[in-house]
Amino acid sequence: MSPELIGARMKRYGGLDHAAGRTQFVDDLRAPGMLAAKVLRSPVAKGDLLHIDTSAARGLPGVAAVITAADVPHNIYGPGRLADQPVLAQAIRFRGEPLAAVAAIDEDTAREALELIRIDIREQPAVFDPLEAMADGAPKVRPEGNLFLFGPHPFMYAGEKPCREICSGSLEQGFASADRIIEGEYRQASVEHAALEPQCCLAVPAPDGSLTVHTMSQHPWLHRMELCAVLQMAPHRVRSVSTAVGGGFGGKSDMHADPVAALLALKTGRPVKWRWTRQEELLYSTHRGAWRIRFRDAVTNDGRILARDVRSIRDGGAYACYNYGCIESHCSTVAGPYAIANVRIQGYLVYTNKPPAMTMRGFGVNEAAYACESQMNRIAAELGMDPLELRLINAYRNGDIMPNGHRLESVALVEVLQETARAAGIELPAHLQAMSSQARTGDL
Amino acid sequence: MKKRGIGIAAGMYGTAVMGGGDKSMAVIELRPDGGADLLLGSVDLGQGSTTVLAQMAAHELGIPYDCISVHAMDTAVGPFCAGTWGSRLTYVAGNAVVAAAREARQCLLEAAAPLLKASAVELDISEGKIVSRGNPEASMPVAEAVFKSPLIAGRGSYAPPMRLPDFTTGKGNCFHALAWGAAIAEVEVDTETGEVDLLRLACAYDAGRAINPMLVEGQIQGGAVMAQGQAMLEQLYPCYPTVDSQPQTFHDYIIPTAMDIPGIECRIHECPSPEGPYGAKGIGEITAVVPHPAIAEAICNAIGVRIDEIPITPEKILRALQR
Numbered sequence: 001m002s003p004e005l006i007g008a009r010m011k012r013y014g015g016l017d018h019a020a021g022r023t024q025f026v027d028d029l030r031a032p033g034m035l036a037a038k039v040l041r042s043p044v045a046k047g048d049l050l051h052i053d054t055s056a057a058r059g060l061p062g063v064a065a066v067i068t069a070a071d072v073p074h075n076i077y078g079p080g081r082l083a084d085q086p087v088l089a090q091a092i093r094f095r096g097e098p099l100a101a102v103a104a105i106d107e108d109t110a111r112e113a114l115e116l117i118r119i120d121i122r123e124q125p126a127v128f129d130p131l132e133a134m135a136d137g138a139p140k141v142r143p144e145g146n147l148f149l150f151g152p153h154p155f156m157y158a159g160e161k162p163c164r165e166i167c168s169g170s171l172e173q174g175f176a177s178a179d180r181i182i183e184g185e186y187r188q189a190s191v192e193h194a195a196l197e198p199q200c201c202l203a204v205p206a207p208d209g210s211l212t213v214h215t216m217s218q219h220p221w222l223h224r225m226e227l228c229a230v231l232q233m234a235p236h237r238v239r240s241v242s243t244a245v246g247g248g249f250g251g252k253s254d255m256h257a258d259p260v261a262a263l264l265a266l267k268t269g270r271p272v273k274w275r276w277t278r279q280e281e282l283l284y285s286t287h288r289g290a291w292r293i294r295f296r297d298a299v300t301n302d303g304r305i306l307a308r309d310v311r312s313i314r315d316g317g318a319y320a321c322y323n324y325g326c327i328e329s330h331c332s333t334v335a336g337p338y339a340i341a342n343v344r345i346q347g348y349l350v351y352t353n354k355p356p357a358m359t360m361r362g363f364g365v366n367e368a369a370y371a372c373e374s375q376m377n378r379i380a381a382e383l384g385m386d387p388l389e390l391r392l393i394n395a396y397r398n399g400d401i402m403p404n405g406h407r408l409e410s411v412a413l414v415e416v417l418q419e420t421a422r423a424a425g426i427e428l429p430a431h432l433q434a435m436s437s438q439a440r441t442g443d444l
Numbered sequence: 445m446k447k448r449g450i451g452i453a454a455g456m457y458g459t460a461v462m463g464g465g466d467k468s469m470a471v472i473e474l475r476p477d478g479g480a481d482l483l484l485g486s487v488d489l490g491q492g493s494t495t496v497l498a499q500m501a502a503h504e505l506g507i508p509y510d511c512i513s514v515h516a517m518d519t520a521v522g523p524f525c526a527g528t529w530g531s532r533l534t535y536v537a538g539n540a541v542v543a544a545a546r547e548a549r550q551c552l553l554e555a556a557a558p559l560l561k562a563s564a565v566e567l568d569i570s571e572g573k574i575v576s577r578g579n580p581e582a583s584m585p586v587a588e589a590v591f592k593s594p595l596i597a598g599r600g601s602y603a604p605p606m607r608l609p610d611f612t613t614g615k616g617n618c619f620h621a622l623a624w625g626a627a628i629a630e631v632e633v634d635t636e637t638g639e640v641d642l643l644r645l646a647c648a649y650d651a652g653r654a655i656n657p658m659l660v661e662g663q664i665q666g667g668a669v670m671a672q673g674q675a676m677l678e679q680l681y682p683c684y685p686t687v688d689s690q691p692q693t694f695h696d697y698i699i700p701t702a703m704d705i706p707g708i709e710c711r712i713h714e715c716p717s718p719e720g721p722y723g724a725k726g727i728g729e730i731t732a733v734v735p736h737p738a739i740a741e742a743i744c745n746a747i748g749v750r751i752d753e754i755p756i757t758p759e760k761i762l763r764a765l766q767r
Contacts, residue, residue, distance in 0.1 A: 005499050005503040005509060006653070007654060007656075008656065009657055009658040011495075012495050013488075013494040015495075095687060128687060129685035130685070152612075153609065154463075154609055154614055166615075184752060189674075189679035189684060190679065190684070191673070191680055192678070194697070218527050218529050219487070219526060222527055239518070240519045241518045243517050243518065245487055245517075246490065247490050248490075249670070278692075282680070283692060325462075332619075337454055337455060337624065352685070361728070361732045362732045363529075365455070365457055365729070366671075366729075369453065370736055374741065377451065377452075377741045377744070378750065387452050391454050404614075404615055405610070406617050410621070413456065415715065416454070416624045416625055416648040417454060419626075420628050420648040421628070422711075423647070423648060424628040424646035425646075426628070
């Protein structure tokens with residue numbers, strides 16, 4: 001054993017190659033006979049693609065193939081049972097949804113070919129505001145409605161409930177004994193992952209019909225399964241290589257470029273690379289969804305939170321995918337790292353005609369923390385209490401049970417709060433400095 | 445006028461997938477040059493998981509860190525990994541690497557025992573040498589033992605235990621290794637222009653055990669900058685809820701860059717997780733969960749008006765001050 005290695009500031013593996021510009025990312029790769037892909041995207045946010053004519057595009061010199069929905073063996077992808085997104089759409093649900101793809105000798109030719117594709121779309125009313133989408137009579141993003149319907153159990157996906165609900169204790173009791181009721185509503189904007197490396201895939205077919213996909217996936221194993229489902233190929237015939245990735249943050253948890261590059265490579269028998277532009281990345285890739293989160297708290301004048309009632313609404317965009325898990329992890333933590341006996345949490349996942357909101361660093365918890373911590377600061381201000389003290393007295397201790405039933409161990413919230421105060425040069429009064437995450441002895 | 449304010453926030457984040465069962469695997473083969481090939485299915489996105497996993501392998505095998513070659517991220521080469529998300533690699537893939545390295549180490553010691561005329565339990569590996577605890581004379585470089593033996597390899601696999609919630613109540617002990625964090629931000633707001641200067645950020649996070657503190661600090665700094673963008677700058681739909689006037693370049697979608705980043709005081713707290721390798725917890729996402737509410741609060745504190753919507757742009761600050 002070499003004990004000094006654990007806890008050691010070892011130099012980054014491959015760091016020198018990164019610093020010297022020697023690391024090969026997907027876009028650095030070239031294959032003989034490689035074609036460039038470009039995708040025709042929907043100009044409207046909602047509608048039906050009635051007709052598509054690719055003959056002129058196919059006839060353009062330098063174009064090797066044009067594909068539409070009809071060329072996709074299984075035109076639906078996503079994680080397992082929640083797969084719901086078409087590779088090339090016919091029922092359009094967001095502006096920029098891919099409709100057709102071209103492989104050509106270079107990007108300019110491919111772009112020129114896109115302009116020769118004639119499309120006939122019957123536009124329909126779109127809905128962008130989650131609150132409007134929740135109202136009766138709103139245009140339907142999807143035929144089944146605009147709310148994701150939850151099952152009775154967090155791991156039993158779909159069901160009949162309009163929201164995921166987590167309750168503990170009795171709200172009524174908590175509010176009955178409150179000194180005051182403090183309410184707040186918090187909103188946060190959609191943001192982009194903004195990884196330095198945009199989406200890119202190089203698909204290389206082999207003479208035996210198998211395929212190597214050079215991609216930048218956060219999970220090549222799961223994406224290979226999803227890709228094989230689209231292509232209707234056995235997994236051992238597809239190899240997924242994700243050698244160097246230029247940042248992910250959740251933006252590479254979903255397949256973006258792989259299916260189109262793979263389909264074009266199989267159709268042409270030649271390597272095909274599809275590289276997204278930064279503009280495509282910003283306009284059409286997945287993103288952190290916007291949220292609107294309402295808190296209603298029963299509070300005592302000495303800073304205890306007796307009850308907390310939270311309603312969260314996530315703007316999920318047009319497809320389900322990991323949105324569902326995001327709601328689960330959000331609802332499990334949105335009441336905050338604080339011991340509160342009476343809690344109700346309701347999380348709604350609403351479909352709108354936007355690109356799908358997906359995973360992003362902090363997965364529902366980042367947004368939960370913004371709302372919850374802002375509410376804690378509002379409470380501290382209304383009570384005229386030090387916000388640090390408010391947190392320390394309510395902070396989870398070992399043995400506390402969260403609203404979702406999780407019993408806590410290895411808790412260190414009090415300690416990290418104390419440490420943060422020290423790092424900021426704030427001297428805590430002795431009674432707060434003496435606190436620890438040790439299990440409580442009495443009731444809450 | 446320039447006004448200063450401070451804000452605080454705290455947070456928690458579970459390691460790996462809620463409910464468990466997300467598997468990662470590792471294979472280690474020792475080479476006759478004394479090094480080892482570590483085969484993984486786990487992708488390093490730049491955060492440094494490969495470094496941390498190689499450190500664990502070298503530590504368990506008793507060979508120098510530089511002797512580990514990692515071959516990962518290729519379904520034709522490495523074994524299965526459920527992916528790089530959910531703050532899971534150090535914890536889940538880490539446990540798999542530790543298990544693989546321990547099996548490879550045992551395999552090596554058993555092969556070396558007859559060569560050193562000792563029993564495997566007496567042998568130890570340190571700095572690339574197999575040594576007998578009882579007899580310091582009896583020693584052999586790892587390279588020689590591997591060269592003289594059949595394939596020396598180890599397999600490792602780990603999935604956090606399945607903890608599904610109760611079917612009727614929907615409740616249960618679903619989290620693994622919750623990590624904890626807190627941040628305090630200080631800002632200066634120009635009340636004439638609405639411009640915000642993030643002066644400093646102090647934060648502390650519970651890493652369980654920091655396998656590589658430099659990389660934990662990297663996560664803390666990266667998370668802080670991402671949260672800074674979220675609190676002050678970034679909005680993909682400026683006319684939300686519509687999709688009009690969307691930014692299309694990094695000229696109009698502004699993310700913080702070197703000149704915007706404040707001094708960040710990073711503190712690492714270590715409250716070990718019972719199941720993590722060496723007590724480690726996931727640190728990847730908790731570091732982006734805490735700073736943005738602290739920064740938002742510091743701005744509200746500075747101007748004396750609450751703004752409950754991020755990003756808090758100069759425009760929103762000026763409108764709030766006019767109210």
